[in-house]
Amino acid sequence: xxxxxxxxxxxxxxxxxxxxxxxxxxxxxxxxxxxxxxxxxxxxxxxxxxxxxxxxxxxxxxxxxxxxxxxxxxxxxxxxxxxxxxxxxxxxxxxxxxxxxxxxxxxxxxxxxxxxxxxxxxxxxxxxxxxxxxxxxxxxxxxxxxxxxxxxxxxxxxxxxxxxxxxxxxxxxxxxxxxxxxxxxxxxxxxxxxxxxxxxxxxxxxxxxxxxxxxxxxxxxxxxxxxxxxxxxxxxxxxxxxxxxxxxxxxxxxxxxxxxxxxxxxxxxxxxxxxxxxxxxxxxxxxxxxxxxxxxxxxxxxxxxxxxxx
Numbered sequence: 001x002x003x004x005x006x007x008x009x010x011x012x013x014x015x016x017x018x019x020x021x022x023x024x025x026x027x028x029x030x031x032x033x034x035x036x037x038x039x040x041x042x043x044x045x046x047x048x049x050x051x052x053x054x055x056x057x058x059x060x061x062x063x064x065x066x067x068x069x070x071x072x073x074x075x076x077x078x079x080x081x082x083x084x085x086x087x088x089x090x091x092x093x094x095x096x097x098x099x100x101x102x103x104x105x106x107x108x109x110x111x112x113x114x115x116x117x118x119x120x121x122x123x124x125x126x127x128x129x130x131x132x133x134x135x136x137x138x139x140x141x142x143x144x145x146x147x148x149x150x151x152x153x154x155x156x157x158x159x160x161x162x163x164x165x166x167x168x169x170x171x172x173x174x175x176x177x178x179x180x181x182x183x184x185x186x187x188x189x190x191x192x193x194x195x196x197x198x199x200x201x202x203x204x205x206x207x208x209x210x211x212x213x214x215x216x217x218x219x220x221x222x223x224x225x226x227x228x229x230x231x232x233x234x235x236x237x238x239x240x241x242x243x244x245x246x247x248x249x250x251x252x253x254x255x256x257x258x259x260x261x262x263x264x265x266x267x268x269x270x271x272x273x274x275x276x277x278x279x280x281x282x283x284x285x286x287x288x289x290x291x292x293x294x295x296x297x298x299x300x301x302x303x304x305x306x307x308x309x310x
Contacts, residue, residue: 009167014090016176017268021108031104034280035078041283042071044297052296058135059124062117063286066142069113073106074279077177077250082177092178100178111209114246116143118216121239125220157201163192174263175271181261186288195261203258210250217243241289
């Protein structure tokens, strides 16, 4: 078909997770509770770290910013998914694919930010006496801005490859949000080269980054053997928490983007884990495994109770 005869698609139809009305109501209630838990959990970390002066350290500054990213990342997909459960018309404008931009913007920022948190732990273990001097406010702010800029560049690169493509139908996305693999499959032209570029831009970078982070944490755990007992246990617990979070974020992302964009039955389940469940579990992991965070949350709760009584 000649390019001049193509009728461009103006919107995409999102199939969602189910077409059964009864199941949609159940899924709405389920994921509404998950999203509320995500919002409350991440806001709790943000408020606790901000209000407790004992947590005004580089590690908790970074943890608070990760909670901001988790909250925003979940809010890109979850609200639209919830609306879709109650709506008959599930469409998204091609020209207004802001969801795709913010999804990869925040996802890219999260990847870079996890690297910053690994660097923070490396400095804390290798140069404990100079930790506060090295990880000063200026450096922390600079690393945070760099992570956000990295996510922005990554997302812009994805959109720059996507927007020039012709879409002339069909226009049905078999997913609950707008993402690169599903949209690329709908282009009415050969996208093999662009798909390869996107796999390298997202998938292969995820694989390399994931293994570099794992190696970094393994090096840190090995170096902990020379530390005294209590300090070693505390640092090892923190690093283990980081490894769990890194694995929860990278493994689904590698599955989705580090392979040809051919649909598989597990795609939606992995996407739910990646976009909805992980942002909910992150604050739980950080608070339940961190004694300082648990103590700070208790202090915040006690403070609220005292203020109410007064």
